[in-house]
Amino acid sequence: MTAPDxxxxxxxxxxxxxxxxxxxxxxxxxxxxxxxLVLYGDEEPGGSVGTDTNPQVTAPAGEAETAPVSD
Incomplete structure (x- = not known):
């Protein structure tokens, strides 16, 4: 039924x-x-958790300078 008015x-x-x-x-x-989306969209997966930028830690073993060992 339809409305009357x-x-x-x-x-x-x-x-x-x-x-x-x-x-x-x-x-x-x-x-x-x-x-x-703008605030959180530019982050890479994993973020910066667990990263260390200390060059002594991240340098390959052959290229790192070490202190002489004293006997």
Whole structure:
């Protein structure tokens, strides 16, 4: 059954506020998602956990300078 009294212009006017609110929520969530992707998107997997930049530790064994051993 159809509604006996349909006034499309009145319904559009009454629903304008809630529809704008829903659209603003979608925009807000989209901005949060883009911000999250920009903030965390440039990190490499694994990050910097366990890396050491000390050249004495990372140099190959043949090229590292060692102190003379005192007897």
């Amino acid at each position: 349909t006034n499309v212009e009145k319904q559009a006017r009454n629903h304008r506020g809630p529809l704008w609110g829903i659209m603003l929520c979608f925009v807000f969530v989209a901005l949060l998602t883009v911000g999250w």
